[in-house]
Amino acid sequence: MNLQEQPAGVYRIQSLGQDVTAAFSSRLYDNSKRHEFLAALSLRPENLVMVKQVHGDTVLVADKPDPVFFDTPADGLITKTPRLILGIRTADCVPVFFWDAAGKVAGIAHAGWKGVKAGILDQMLKVFKTRFGSPTANMQVALGPSIRKCCYEVGNEFLGYFPGFYFGKNASHGYLDLAGSIKSRLLKKGIASSQIQDSGLCTVCENKKFFSYRVEHQTRERMLNVICISPEH
Numbered sequence: 001m002n003l004q005e006q007p008a009g010v011y012r013i014q015s016l017g018q019d020v021t022a023a024f025s026s027r028l029y030d031n032s033k034r035h036e037f038l039a040a041l042s043l044r045p046e047n048l049v050m051v052k053q054v055h056g057d058t059v060l061v062a063d064k065p066d067p068v069f070f071d072t073p074a075d076g077l078i079t080k081t082p083r084l085i086l087g088i089r090t091a092d093c094v095p096v097f098f099w100d101a102a103g104k105v106a107g108i109a110h111a112g113w114k115g116v117k118a119g120i121l122d123q124m125l126k127v128f129k130t131r132f133g134s135p136t137a138n139m140q141v142a143l144g145p146s147i148r149k150c151c152y153e154v155g156n157e158f159l160g161y162f163p164g165f166y167f168g169k170n171a172s173h174g175y176l177d178l179a180g181s182i183k184s185r186l187l188k189k190g191i192a193s194s195q196i197q198d199s200g201l202c203t204v205c206e207n208k209k210f211f212s213y214r215v216e217h218q219t220r221e222r223m224l225n226v227i228c229i230s231p232e233h
């Protein structure tokens with residue numbers, strides 16, 4: 001992944017594709033500074049669409065910044081509308097960016113363990129295909145900062161939820177590789193590993209830069225992850 005921090009606290013995923021802005025904030029931009037973050041990306045805050053994130057598998061298609069989205073339960077957003085900004089807030093869960101470069105369709109998902117288990121990734125690819133005809137062969141996918149297997153301690157019930165991605169520490173606890181599970185699910189849907197980019201960033205290991213719900217005692221602060229199709233020149 002070609003990731004550039006410019007200016008400080010604004011991480012741009014340069015390698016997702018041309019004609020698209022994909023970025024996430026660091027903790028320099030707390031919840032009160034979302035407009036400043038968007039301005040630093042030369043994006044207009046009034047074009048931002050977010051949803052009421054509920055760890056489910058609902059994906060919505062947006063074509064305008066309708067305020068009703070903000071109260072609608074969902075964990076994925078897709079658009080073909082240039083300038084519309086799709087936003088997902090995270091602090092440990094995985095922000096997953098999607099870009100169909102040929103069809104010029106963008107999407108973003110909030111992928112925590114519950115949403116991944118519920119099928120949010122399958123649902124994203126399904127809506128891309130049914131609504132916009134985006135084949136998986138066109139899709140570029142990127143994973144932003146999240147809690148990683150180095151730090152994501154969970155109970156042993158996760159062995160059944162995520163077989164192959166739970167690593168036992170003792171009889172009752174182990175570590176979950178949620179990003180690994182996401183990549184595996186994408187591969188099974190026909191997305192090649194060369195189409196998947198991972199920031200590799202851990203919100204706990206890099207807690208000086210990113211918010212972590214776990215480490216910071218269920219903080220309400222979130223990173224803002226956005227994707228926005230550039231207007232035609």
Ligand SMILES: [Zn+2]
Nearest residue numbers: 150151202205
């Ligand atoms: Zn870590």
